[in-house]
Amino acid sequence: MNENPADLAPELCVLIAAVLGLVNGLFLPRTQQWRVAVICAAGLVAGLAAAGVAATRADLMAFDAFMIDPITHVTRIAVLGSTLLAVVLAARPVHGHPRESEHYVLILLSALGTIALGATSDLLVLVAAYLLASIPAYALAGFGKDAPGTEAALKYYLMGALLGVLMLGGVTLLFGVGRGTGYPVLRAGFADAPSAAVAVGVVALLAGLLFKAGAVPGHFWVPDVTQGAPPAIAAYVTTVPKIGAFAALYRFGAETLPDGWPVVVAVVAAATMTLGNLAAFGQDNVRRLLAYSTVSQAGYLLVPVAMAGRTDLAEPAVLYYVAAYAVTNLGAFAVVLATGRDDLAGYTGLLRGSPLVGLSLVVCLLGFIGTPPTAVFVGKVLMFGAALDGDYAWLAVVAAVNTVASVFYYLRWIVPLFGRQPSCDTIHPSRSAAAVAVAAAVVSVALGIGSGIALAAS
Amino acid sequence: MLTLVIFLPLAAALVLPGVPRRAVPWTWTGVSATELALVVAMWAVHGTGGGTSFETDVRWIPSVRAGYHVGVDGLSLPLLAMTAVLFTSCAVYSLRQTRRVRAYAMLFLFLETVCVGLFAALDLLLFFVFFDLSIVGMYFVILLWGHENRARSALMFFLYTFLGSLVLLLGFIGLYLGADPHTFDMTELTRTPPFAGSSGLAGLTLLAVGIGLGIKTPVVPFHTWLPPAHTDAPAAGSAILAGVMLKMGTYGLVRIAMPMLPDAWRRYALVMLVVGLVSVLYGAFVALAQDNVKRLVAYTSVNHMGYIVLALGAAGVPGGDADAQRLAVTGAVTQMVSHGLVTGALFLLCGVLHDRAASYDIGRFGGIARPAPVYAGLVAVAAFASLGLPGLSGFIAEFQILAGTIGSGTTATAVTGALAVTGILVTAALFLRLLHKVVLGPPGELTSRVTDVRRPELAALVPLLVLSLLIGVVPRVLLDTIEPLSAMVIALVGR
Numbered sequence: 001m002n003e004n005p006a007d008l009a010p011e012l013c014v015l016i017a018a019v020l021g022l023v024n025g026l027f028l029p030r031t032q033q034w035r036v037a038v039i040c041a042a043g044l045v046a047g048l049a050a051a052g053v054a055a056t057r058a059d060l061m062a063f064d065a066f067m068i069d070p071i072t073h074v075t076r077i078a079v080l081g082s083t084l085l086a087v088v089l090a091a092r093p094v095h096g097h098p099r100e101s102e103h104y105v106l107i108l109l110s111a112l113g114t115i116a117l118g119a120t121s122d123l124l125v126l127v128a129a130y131l132l133a134s135i136p137a138y139a140l141a142g143f144g145k146d147a148p149g150t151e152a153a154l155k156y157y158l159m160g161a162l163l164g165v166l167m168l169g170g171v172t173l174l175f176g177v178g179r180g181t182g183y184p185v186l187r188a189g190f191a192d193a194p195s196a197a198v199a200v201g202v203v204a205l206l207a208g209l210l211f212k213a214g215a216v217p218g219h220f221w222v223p224d225v226t227q228g229a230p231p232a233i234a235a236y237v238t239t240v241p242k243i244g245a246f247a248a249l250y251r252f253g254a255e256t257l258p259d260g261w262p263v264v265v266a267v268v269a270a271a272t273m274t275l276g277n278l279a280a281f282g283q284d285n286v287r288r289l290l291a292y293s294t295v296s297q298a299g300y301l302l303v304p305v306a307m308a309g310r311t312d313l314a315e316p317a318v319l320y321y322v323a324a325y326a327v328t329n330l331g332a333f334a335v336v337l338a339t340g341r342d343d344l345a346g347y348t349g350l351l352r353g354s355p356l357v358g359l360s361l362v363v364c365l366l367g368f369i370g371t372p373p374t375a376v377f378v379g380k381v382l383m384f385g386a387a388l389d390g391d392y393a394w395l396a397v398v399a400a401v402n403t404v405a406s407v408f409y410y411l412r413w414i415v416p417l418f419g420r421q422p423s424c425d426t427i428h429p430s431r432s433a434a435a436v437a438v439a440a441a442v443v444s445v446a447l448g449i450g451s452g453i454a455l456a457a458s
Numbered sequence: 459m460l461t462l463v464i465f466l467p468l469a470a471a472l473v474l475p476g477v478p479r480r481a482v483p484w485t486w487t488g489v490s491a492t493e494l495a496l497v498v499a500m501w502a503v504h505g506t507g508g509g510t511s512f513e514t515d516v517r518w519i520p521s522v523r524a525g526y527h528v529g530v531d532g533l534s535l536p537l538l539a540m541t542a543v544l545f546t547s548c549a550v551y552s553l554r555q556t557r558r559v560r561a562y563a564m565l566f567l568f569l570e571t572v573c574v575g576l577f578a579a580l581d582l583l584l585f586f587v588f589f590d591l592s593i594v595g596m597y598f599v600i601l602l603w604g605h606e607n608r609a610r611s612a613l614m615f616f617l618y619t620f621l622g623s624l625v626l627l628l629g630f631i632g633l634y635l636g637a638d639p640h641t642f643d644m645t646e647l648t649r650t651p652p653f654a655g656s657s658g659l660a661g662l663t664l665l666a667v668g669i670g671l672g673i674k675t676p677v678v679p680f681h682t683w684l685p686p687a688h689t690d691a692p693a694a695g696s697a698i699l700a701g702v703m704l705k706m707g708t709y710g711l712v713r714i715a716m717p718m719l720p721d722a723w724r725r726y727a728l729v730m731l732v733v734g735l736v737s738v739l740y741g742a743f744v745a746l747a748q749d750n751v752k753r754l755v756a757y758t759s760v761n762h763m764g765y766i767v768l769a770l771g772a773a774g775v776p777g778g779d780a781d782a783q784r785l786a787v788t789g790a791v792t793q794m795v796s797h798g799l800v801t802g803a804l805f806l807l808c809g810v811l812h813d814r815a816a817s818y819d820i821g822r823f824g825g826i827a828r829p830a831p832v833y834a835g836l837v838a839v840a841a842f843a844s845l846g847l848p849g850l851s852g853f854i855a856e857f858q859i860l861a862g863t864i865g866s867g868t869t870a871t872a873v874t875g876a877l878a879v880t881g882i883l884v885t886a887a888l889f890l891r892l893l894h895k896v897v898l899g900p901p902g903e904l905t906s907r908v909t910d911v912r913r914p915e916l917a918a919l920v921p922l923l924v925l926s927l928l929i930g931v932v933p934r935v936l937l938d939t940i941e942p943l944s945a946m947v948i949a950l951v952g953r
Contacts, residue, residue: 371594381627385635388628401621411616415609418598
């Protein structure tokens with residue numbers, strides 16, 4: 001058994017940064033707490049470097065519970081990179097807050113749980129990672145201590161607790177019928193287990209993971225948290241936990257279920273994208289619009305998850321799409337933070353007021369639609385390919401129709417940007433958020449054009 | 459070289475923000491003219507032989523075997539030249555543009571890169587990238603510089619054609635999965651057609667590709683996005699949309715659907731014949747009933763594109779005479795070029811009318827020949843070119859299409875071809891009616907506002923009509939370039 005801690009270097013970097021941040025936060029005066037942000041960012045950068053180095057090595061299993069393979073590499077890099085951007089986004093709004101250092105530490109701990117969620121191949125570690133990823137996020141959702149934030153945190157917590165308990169029940173059942181918790185053991189154990197019991201266990205397990213992924217039926221928290229929580233946190237919880245959730249979903253489907261789970265996940269995927277899109281139509285609040293857009297994107301992401309084990313395209317599809325989604329989503333939220341406006345009308349004429357921020361938003365929103373050459377386009381091509389290759393042509397058609405429908409509400413946001421009324425002349429975009437937005441848009445296009453390199457590396 | 463040709467306009471668009479405002483229109487015109495010169499040079503180097511010139515193949519996404527693969531041949535060169543001519547004309551026409559000139563020029567240069575790239579692409583994914591970007595670019599042209607109902611028309615255009623592009627993408631992925639080994643490369647897919655032995659899947663893929671390209675072409679019943687988009691687009695936007703972007707659909711049929719799915723194409727050739735015929739007749743009759751001059755021209759586009767689909771269908775009918783089928787394909791490609799030039803000119807002429815009188819209503823004009831004789835002359839030439847008068851490009855194209863279709867010798871082609879001839883009759887009637895009402899006749903309420911064409915407008919319009927005349931009188935250069943290609947297409951479809 002391999003028990004070399006160096007194999008978990010990226011996770012350890014994050015953990016050490018979180019602990020150092022917490023300890024330092026105890027002693028630093030309130031005006032100096034920004035140093036914690038620097039420590040946390042340094043930890044994330046170190047983790048990214050370690051993950052980059054690890055990605056060049058051969059696959060291996062650490063501690064009998066952590067698979068270090070392409071799924072883990074992509075999860076690590078996407079989570080650490082997105083968290084770094086989220087920390088940058090959070091730095092300005094939370095500056096001088098009495099609990100500034102705790103804010104960063106909670107983000108890091110949640111990110112750590114997310115990586116573990118995507119990397120683990122053991123059900124018990126999966127549960128632990130779920131809790132580590134969720135509980136700091138509940139606290140973060142209510143960080144503003146205002147009425148919408150409290151409501152968001154409560155809703156988030158209740159949903160998470162309920163579906164988490166269901167998931168725990170599922171894990172217990174699967175442990176019982178599969179005679180183990182490691183995925184290789186389960187795969188062997190499921191072969192002669194009663195299929196009804198396995199099905200019930202899998203569905204219960206899905207409940208928890210779909211909650212993290214923000215997919216139907218665990219999506220109810222998404223709009224409220226996105227609207228009620230501080231914007232930087234909204235950006236974080238709609239981006240980072242999903243990365244781990246989809247990695248975990250894909251890994252479970254590909255590694256434990258001999259026949260895959262196409263039907264149930266395909267139906268969930270179709271429901272998620274349709275519901276997310278329909279609900280996004282009427283939104284006038286951009287954060288709510290983005291929330292429902294993330295729900296529909298989760299639906300597209302579930303398509304390759306459903307095709308796990310049925311086609312070679314499923315793995316690159318889910319990994320590429322999730323990374324592309326993370327960049328695009330952070331870019332869109334960064335624009336919301338930069339302008340500080342929540343209403344669609346507030347974006348009229350943004351392209352004149354601050355062309356770079358406006359252009360970044362256009363790139364990100366067109367990216368969500370899947371316009372080439374952005375990163376999501378490549379993800380969508382792989383996703384459609386996976387669905388067709390897995391003989392789920394109807395799912396590809398549903399995804400295509402939903403993509404067309406989604407154009408409508410993304411355009412509702414794009415059109416006012418070109419408007420003439422300079423209602424944006426009062427907006428002075430915050431520097432750091434604008435920089436994040438531009439960076440995300442650039443990365444999104446670069447990932448699309450350079451997709452060959454990125455795919456070859458993973 | 460070809461890569462330079464593709465990305466030169468985009469590079470120019472990116473440096474345009476640094477150009478002083480007054481120099482923007484001239485920079486735009488200069489870049490477009492350079493582009494035209496480069497395309498003509500490429501054509502001169504390629505000559506009239508078969509095969510592909512200026513090929514570049516760089517790996518892009520190796521894991522799905524998609525590459526940046528571009529090249530030009532007898533099919534793409536005439537279309538590239540037509541694209542470059544039309545974009546240059548639009549640049550010259552827009553010299554007097556005052557609203558957001560810089561953004562307008564940038565968007566058109568971007569669109570030029572997209573259109574040139576599409577006609578040069580030899581990889582399905584690359585083709586799709588340009589196909590999709592053309593929709594985004596044109597959406598913003600309609601949205602930002604259109605008239606009246608522009609937001610609505612632009613949205614409808616985007617949604618409708620985007621749906622088409624996604625269906626097309628599904629078809630492309632079907633081709634990719636059907637090939638062994640999986641690839642997006644057009645040359646390889648053409649060499650060994652996918653779906654060897656599974657005709658059902660090939661039929662479904664052809665359905666997806668056909669609908670995707672059919673929406674763009676557009677053929678009846680997928681044409682409903684076209685009239686509103688044209689009516690509300692600015693004149694130069696309409697010219698590009700009709701002149702260049704509609705060709706993307708028929709170009710895709712010749713480049714992708716026919717050589718890659720030969721079995722399915724032959725099996726469903728009759729469907730193509732009927733769809734083409736319906737588009738010809740429906741487009742002509744609906745155009746006859748229009749009172750809005752721009753809608754009228756838009757519907758004649760449906761009619762003209764119908765001939766192309768008809769010819770391509772005839773080329774696939776099993777048992778047809780190969781020589782006649784070759785003639786039909788040559789006619790179809792000629793029609794693409796001719797329609798681009800003539801309809802581009804017609805839309806720019808509509809733009810002149812709107813510029814002077816802010817109306818497209820046929821009933822409110824009349825007797826324009828008196829205040830604007832040069833304009834009236836240009837309208838007359840363009841209308842005659844469009845209705846297929848001998849001596850102009852439309853005749854060369856439509857004659858070959860109909861002769862090839864009827865001459866290929868099967869009952870189906872003979873019947874549809876003969877019925878399609880009535881389309882020419884209706885088109886002739888509607889253009890004569892237009893000339894009669896607008897150009898001749900008693901003066902209408904808005905006639906006094908119409909002044910004659912200004913110099914930039916003249917400089918934009920005359921080359922288009924002269925080229926149409928040249929193709930009509932000395933078509934040899936064009937036909938010699940196309941013929942090796944059409945022989946190849948017929949050979950590929952006949953496999």
